[in-house]
Amino acid sequence: MNAVEVLRRLAEEKPLVHHITNYVTVNLVANVTLCTGALPVMAHSAEEMEEMEGLASALVLNIGTLDSRQIEAMLLAGKTANERDIPIVLDPVGAGATTLRTRTAERLLSELRVAAVCGNAGEIATLAGLSAEVRGVESLTGDAREAATQAARALGVTVAATGPTDYVSDGERLLAVENGHLLMGRVVGSGCASTAAVGCFAAAGGADPETVAAALAYFGRAGEVAAGKADGPGTFEPRFLDALAALADDPAGVEGSTQIKELKRG
């Protein structure tokens, strides 16, 4: 589905998107979800995972500040999501940096039926079994294009490797998204936030490469608009939320401004 279609559907349905996410960027992630047109809920308590998931239209798992209780909650919520057949979007933050993160991402991918994985080039390369350098939660090296295709093939899911150009693949198709702005890399959580946008789009339009690329194009387009009004990374963030909301309110504004290229047809 393209961005305009998804945004219209989001405005109409206001689906609940459940995030089990890190405490660093959780506020930004929630605001991005709300600005995009979905209703965010952040909940991590094992006691309410099944029930909360019963209300949700998508589940976003972000391992940015992982601990054992959170892993348990992710598995519980994920199982309910799978039973209800709602899409799970995984952001493997810091996979490749520590064993805990790499193993947890792998475990979630093995025990749950994940619909899409979104991460930076290093994280995605790690999951594809390619070599990569991840310093903390930042990717320092890695061929995003190759990583996306290889990981999608290895994992059998849609994979987005985000960066200056985002690459989205299901192992067959490969899409490149050119929207975005350098300032986005200077704000903590822009990766988490782009995964949240993918989660919202998945709630309304599924997680095929076209819809995932549309989410990233919408997200990147908002970044371009915001960068034109910001004086630095600090003023960028509020402007970015404004831009996301404005595009969601008037999806026609997205039309013609998305830069998605089909590099390889499936």
Place this chain on the structure above:
Amino acid sequence: MNAVEVLRRLAEEKPLVHHITNYVTVNLVANVTLCTGALPVMAHSAEEMEEMEGLASALVLNIGTLDSRQIEAMLLAGKTANERDIPIVLDPVGAGATTLRTRTAERLLSELRVAAVCGNAGEIATLAGLSAEVRGVESLTGDAREAATQAARALGVTVAATGPTDYVSDGERLLAVENGHLLMGRVVGSGCASTAAVGCFAAAGGADPETVAAALAYFGRAGEVAAGKADGPGTFEPRFLDALAALADDPAGVEGSTQIKELKRG
């Protein structure tokens, strides 16, 4: 007490307001507390609950991201607050959405002497035993006016059901607060933040319906000021904190701009 009186007292006394709250909106809640003139402290460790509460002038309990350890901390802090006779303000975030949240709100209300409950129409209706639809943490239906009165009667506390119009009742009196702006509903945490303002006002002026309504009017008035300077939900939030601080610094600015109507006298 009216808003001007409370804000003057806050500026003079700088009371400590202790929040046990969710990690999604905690930063906004703390900044709202500080801008309103109180000193915020966020602490949740069982080991320091009694001691921290011994320093506080109000306790705000927000169940937005609940887990078992947090419930224990809320009960410990609440008991000390009751012993010291300082007001407890409860925000039953997501009551009605999951059993954990509904039961925990009920448990806190049964085991502690709560002074005021602030929530959206659906959450308050749930606590009043009325039917309501709560999707995650958003209220989708519910008659806020009826919910506030019924819940206040059922629980024997001051209740605020917030929304486009806020209704405040102690079961006898019913006040309506018309201040506010639509943009507030597009920012994650404006509900939590309004409860924080009620907590600050309670620290200085108690939790009778007049003081709770004054807090919501002050809060809503800041929203009106901020909306005039914002381009969307992103730029709204910093403008909103500016407006809260400006009104707290010069409480005379609140006078004449609060729109509180007494719908029913006690």
Place this chain on the structure above:
Amino acid sequence: MNAVEVLRRLAEEKPLVHHITNYVTVNLVANVTLCTGALPVMAHSAEEMEEMEGLASALVLNIGTLDSRQIEAMLLAGKTANERDIPIVLDPVGAGATTLRTRTAERLLSELRVAAVCGNAGEIATLAGLSAEVRGVESLTGDAREAATQAARALGVTVAATGPTDYVSDGERLLAVENGHLLMGRVVGSGCASTAAVGCFAAAGGADPETVAAALAYFGRAGEVAAGKADGPGTFEPRFLDALAALADDPAGVEGSTQIKELKRG
């Protein structure tokens, strides 16, 4: 090292700074780290402490929302930091307010080799064994200058007592930093954020009094720049991040604007 030298080195090396910190100000702390030129990572899980620390160039411990699992993580990460000889910077948030906080700060200082301690006057006075009044996490009284010198002597580390004037001492030398703006005290987390800046500077330049004072001067200078563009505490925060990033991008802008006085030579 002076601020210009450190900022140039940070831009070149992009060191990883690991924070174990509170969930109230964690987003601001991460953004300050990124704007200053380092890569932030927030992680607290015991399972990944050694590994994450193996990648880091500095460790910042902030006890603002302490619990037992976090203390365990701090000790684990700290031991690895000590083995690898990377600097540990401690922010004893709320020391003096509750026994848990005072004892934990003391325990960290006794079990780990800490390079620098940064806190407000009341917190630092508490660690120096002087009398002080700390309400929650705010210092109400305390002679920052005396506290810094006494604490540095008692603890054998570099100590910064921050406030309208920041004092930095290693027990022998005493430096005063006059940069800053009153608005900084009206934003939640400016203390945590200044400690984060010290952590970044320590990653590139160590934790001697000159480098710590340089970090605080850089931080305060950004506050001055931001205050000139802000309408209140809300708009101050994004402007502040802009200013930090602009000074980090062009360190020459810091030169000539830092106000550091040597009050006592070692």
